[in-house]
Amino acid sequence: xxxxxxxxxxxxxxxxxxxxxxxxxxxxxxxxxxxxxxxxxxxxxxxxxxxxxxxxxxxxxxxxxxxxxxxxxxxxxxxxxxxxxxxxxxxxxxxxxxxxxxxxxxxxxxxxxxxxxxxxxxxxxxxxxxxxxxxxxxxxxxxxxxxxxxxxxxxxxxxxxxxxxxxxxxxxxxxxxxxxxxxxxxxxxxxxxxxxxxxxxxxxxxxxxxxxxxxxxxxxxxxxxxxxxxxxxxxxxxxxxxxxxxxxxxxxxxxxxxxxxxxxxxxxxxxxxxxxxxxxxxxxxxxxxxxxxxxxxxxxxxxxxxxxxxxxxxxxxxxxxxxxxxxxxxxxxxxxxxxxxxxxxxxxxxxxxxxxxxxxxxxxxxxxxxxxxxxxxxxxxxxxxxxxxxxxxxxxxxxxxxxxxxxxxxxxxxxxxxxxxxxxxxxxxxxxxxxxxxxxxxxxxxxxxxxxxxxxxxxxxxxxxxxxxxxx
Ligand code: ADP
Numbered sequence: 001x002x003x004x005x006x007x008x009x010x011x012x013x014x015x016x017x018x019x020x021x022x023x024x025x026x027x028x029x030x031x032x033x034x035x036x037x038x039x040x041x042x043x044x045x046x047x048x049x050x051x052x053x054x055x056x057x058x059x060x061x062x063x064x065x066x067x068x069x070x071x072x073x074x075x076x077x078x079x080x081x082x083x084x085x086x087x088x089x090x091x092x093x094x095x096x097x098x099x100x101x102x103x104x105x106x107x108x109x110x111x112x113x114x115x116x117x118x119x120x121x122x123x124x125x126x127x128x129x130x131x132x133x134x135x136x137x138x139x140x141x142x143x144x145x146x147x148x149x150x151x152x153x154x155x156x157x158x159x160x161x162x163x164x165x166x167x168x169x170x171x172x173x174x175x176x177x178x179x180x181x182x183x184x185x186x187x188x189x190x191x192x193x194x195x196x197x198x199x200x201x202x203x204x205x206x207x208x209x210x211x212x213x214x215x216x217x218x219x220x221x222x223x224x225x226x227x228x229x230x231x232x233x234x235x236x237x238x239x240x241x242x243x244x245x246x247x248x249x250x251x252x253x254x255x256x257x258x259x260x261x262x263x264x265x266x267x268x269x270x271x272x273x274x275x276x277x278x279x280x281x282x283x284x285x286x287x288x289x290x291x292x293x294x295x296x297x298x299x300x301x302x303x304x305x306x307x308x309x310x311x312x313x314x315x316x317x318x319x320x321x322x323x324x325x326x327x328x329x330x331x332x333x334x335x336x337x338x339x340x341x342x343x344x345x346x347x348x349x350x351x352x353x354x355x356x357x358x359x360x361x362x363x364x365x366x367x368x369x370x371x372x373x374x375x376x377x378x379x380x381x382x383x384x385x386x387x388x389x390x391x392x393x394x395x396x397x398x399x400x401x402x403x404x405x406x407x408x409x410x411x412x413x414x415x416x417x418x419x420x421x422x423x424x425x426x427x428x429x430x431x432x433x434x435x436x437x438x439x440x441x442x443x444x445x446x447x448x449x450x451x452x453x454x455x456x457x458x459x460x461x462x463x464x465x466x467x468x469x470x471x472x
Contacts (some may be wrong), residue, residue, distance in 0.1 A: 006181035013173030042155030074094035090134035241407035249281035331369035367392035394446035
């Protein structure tokens with residue numbers, strides 16, 4: 001029942017109000033009990049006796065201490081009021097009840113002209129009135145404090161105002177709780193409704209209003225919604241791309257297998273050609289599946305990087321050597337300009353080899369005969385840079401921003417386009433470089449060539465595994 005924000009707020013306000021009223025009532029009660037004005041009758045008696053004494057006072061100066069004592073006892077008997085005379089240095093000279101009661105000390109700071117309360121050694125509370133006489137002595141009139149009429153005070157003087165104030169506070173707190181609950185609850189409700197519709201692409205952003213924290217929640221929800229929608233779109237595009245990329249080779253494999261089966265490919269050359277196509281296409285599919293697996297592992301952060309010092313110049317010379325036959329066949333030159341003084345970086349040698357193999361493979365594919373591909377290293381601050389520059393076809397300005405997107409292929413009709421893969425190579429390169437804490441960028445002029453620049457940090461921040469880096 002009390003789980004709703006409105007009721008909880010109201011209940012807390014009611015509780016705070018009741019506690020505040022109880023404190024105020026207690027303080028008032030203490031004040032009233034301690035206030036001599038509460039004991040009107042006793043005070044009136046003190047006033048009358050004080051006035052009476054004042055009239056006879058002039059004759060006192062000549063009276064002996066015993067006479068004064070006798071007079072005090074008379075007055076005490078007549079008006080049941082204790083009379084005490086103190087010397088100027090506050091010593092008791094006469095006390096009408098000296099024989100009956102313990103002494104009543106004169107207060108250190110007597111409040112003249114008003115009634116006060118004092119306590120004797122027995123704990124008896126006295127209401128007293130004190131006066132400074134002309135000859136320097138002090139006269140105190142005291143009566144025992146009457147029992148406190150607690151219930152009467154509570155009933156007559158406190159109950160009604162406290163109850164009235166309590167009722168008013170309850171109504172106000174109800175209104176404030178209602179308004180507060182709407183202020184907080186309504187925008188929260190909108191977030192709840194929007195999140196129930198969440199998987200749908202039509203989920204519109206929630207307009208942030210209400211308290212700052214709820215606005216933050218709405219903004220965080222909108223950001224999450226955008227991310228979910230983007231990831232849903234890219235997931236759909238991914239599945240569509242994978243299906244599309246598999247369809248073509250599968251169709252050729254099926255067609256040529258059919259030709260082998262039904263005897264359409266009857267001559268040994270036709271059979272060899274059919275087997276070759278099946279072999280090539282299945283190889284292409286195999287490479288694509290391996291690429292997809294790599295990407296999935298990099299995305300999930302489960303691809304463990306075997307980090308060790310990597311001698312980049314040696315790695316680049318090795319790769320260049322592996323590609324030399326292919327480059328010679330295409331009449332393209334390969335040059336490595338690596339400084340032997342380049343400091344070793346920490347990374348996964350095999351994965352970095354995959355990066356530069358992909359880049360060099362692309363560069364050779366798109367460089368026409370007579371062209372040249374250069375692998376160049378340099379140190380830039382705390383980074384090591386490797387450039388793979390070719391003098392090939394270049395990349396159009398329209399294609400350039402998408403070059404690292406998954407399944408992106410620039411116009412396959414260009415030279416080199418016939419040997420195209422599935423458009424996953426550069427996406428994998430980018431993810432591996434990222435897992436090493438590095439960056440990759442590209443500059444290109446159509447017709448002049450392209451330069452891919454990989455920057456790798458000398459010391460990898462928090463170097464452990466790709467997985468831990470990506471999850472962070
Ligand atoms: P693929 O595996 O199909 O080659 P990539 O991701 O490696 O895919 O490359 C994506 C696209 O970028 C390719 O379609 C290609 O047209 C273009 N590309 C990559 N490298 C170069 C280059 N050095 N020169 C010109 N175009 C390039």
